[in-house]
Amino acid sequence: MLEDLKAVVEATLDEVLPKQGERPAELSEAMRYAVGSGGKRIRPLICLASALAVGGRAEDARYPAAAIEILHNYTLVHDDLPAMDNDEERRGQPTVWKKFGEANAILVGDALQALAYLSLAKAPRNVARIADALGAAGVGVVQGQVEDIAATKDVEYIYTHKTADLFVAAAVMGGLAAGGGDDDIARLQKFALNLGLAFQYEDDILDGDSPYGLEKTEALAKATTDAAIAALEGLPGDVSALRTIAAMLLGRRA
Template sequence: MQTDTSFADFSAHCLSRVERILDEQLPQTGIEPSRLHEAMRYATFNGGKRVRPILVYASGLACSGQPEQLDMAACAVELIHSYSLVHDDLPAMDDDDLRRGKPTCHKAYDEATAILVGDALQSLAFRLLTNGTESPSAETRLRMVRLLATASGSRGMAGGQAMDIDAVDTELSLPELEIMHIHKTGALIRASVQLGAMAAGGNESQQNHLGHYAKAVGLAFQVQDDILDVVSDTHTLGKTQGKDAAANKPTYPGLLGLDGARQKARELLDEALDALAGFGPEADQLRHLARYVVQRVH
C-alpha cells in the first residue's frame, strides 16, 4: 500500500484484502455445524464499510508497517465489530429487524443461532491475533490480545452497551454521553488504530499521538451516527431510521441540537487532524479517514 494512493483506492484495496482473508479464515459452510458457519458468514459478509480494518491498515502505514503485519489485526477487529452488531440487534438489546439493508442475523436465522454467531466470531477474533509469522513478535501479539480484550469487555464496548441500556429514558450531561460512547463505539475504534501501530512496530510517541487521534475519531463517528439517525432515511442507512429517538435514548442531537451536533463533529475532526501534526504524508490516509467519518451519509 502506497502513501500517495487516493483514499478511495486505498479503502477499496483494504476492503478487498480484509474480505479475502476473512473468507479464508471463517469456516466454510460445508463444515459442521454448517448452519452456524453459514450464519457467521452471513453476519460478516453483509456489506459493511470495514472502517475499523481500514483504520488498522492506515495506522500501520503511518508507522511504516507492511500489510502482512496488519492482516490478522484487521480481521480481528472486524470480527469483534460483526459479533457486536449481531448481539446489539437481538430483541433483548436494540430489537432491530434490519442491518445494512438486510434482515438481521436473528431474523434471517433465529435468536439462539445469532447468540452463538456472536460467541463464535468473538472467539475467532482472538484466535487470529495469535496467528502470524515472526512479525509482529509473539510478545507483541500477546499485548495485542490484551488490548483487544480490554476494548471489547466491560471497560470497553460491552460496558458501553450496558451504559447505553441504563441510559434509556434518562437525561445525560455531555460528559456522561461522551463517557458512554468512548466505551461503546470509541473503544474498538481506538483499538483498531492502536493495534495497527503496535503490529507495525510504531514507537511510543507515534502510538501516543495515534491514541489521541483515535479517541477523537471514535467520538466523531458516534456523533455522525446520531446525526444520520435524525436526517437520513431507512433505505440510505440500511437500518431502521429514528430508532434511538423512538427508544428515548440520549443522543448528541438530542442534547446539543442538530446544529450543535454538527459543530461537535467538526471540532472532533479538527482535534483528530491536530493529533497527526507530527506525521508526514504517511498518515494522509488517516487524515482522509477522519474527514470521511464526519462526511459520510450512511
C-alpha cells in the same frame, strides 16, 4: 488506495472465517452471513492504515484488522437480539436471529468473538499488547452498551466506550502489528478516540437529534475532528490513508 486495503480486509476475513460447509455447517454459514461482504469496513481500514502511518506494511496488520471487524460484527448480532434491540433487519437483510433463530444467534456472536482473538494471534509481533488492546475494547464496548441501556445520560462515557473504543483498538493494533513505537501508538490512540467521537457527533447532527443540542454538537464535532487530524502530526509513515478515512467519515469537516 483504500480499495487496495479493502481487498486485503475481505481476503483476510474470507481466510479466517470457517469455510462454507465446515462443520457444523449451519454455524459456519451463519458466521459468514453475520460478517457479510458489503460493509464499509471502517474499523479494519483504520487498522491497516495505522500500520502505514507508523511506516510499516498494511500486510502486517491484516489479522488484527480481520479481528476488529469480526468483533464489531459479533456486537451487532447480539445487539439485534429480541432481548436487546429486537431488530429484524440489518443492511436490508434479515438479522442473524431472524434468519437462524435466537439460540443460534447468541452462539454465532459468541463464536465470532472467540474467532477475533484467534485471528489476532496470527499477528507478526506484539501479540500480547494487541490482545490487551482488543480485550480492553471488548469489555469497553459492553460497558458503553450497559450504560446506554441504563439511560444514565452520561453521553461522553457512552460515546467513548460504545463507539470510540473499537476505533482506538483498531488503530492501536495496526500500529503495534507494524512495529510502531510508544509515541506513535499514543498518536494513533489520540487520533482514533477523537475520530470516533467526531463520527458519533456527526451522526447526531445528521439525525437532527443530539443530546447536547445542535450548536454544542457542531462545536464538539469540529473540535474532535481538529484534534484527530492534529494527532497525525509526527507519525513517521504515510498518513494519507488515515486522512482519507477521516474525510470519508466526517464529510467536509476533515
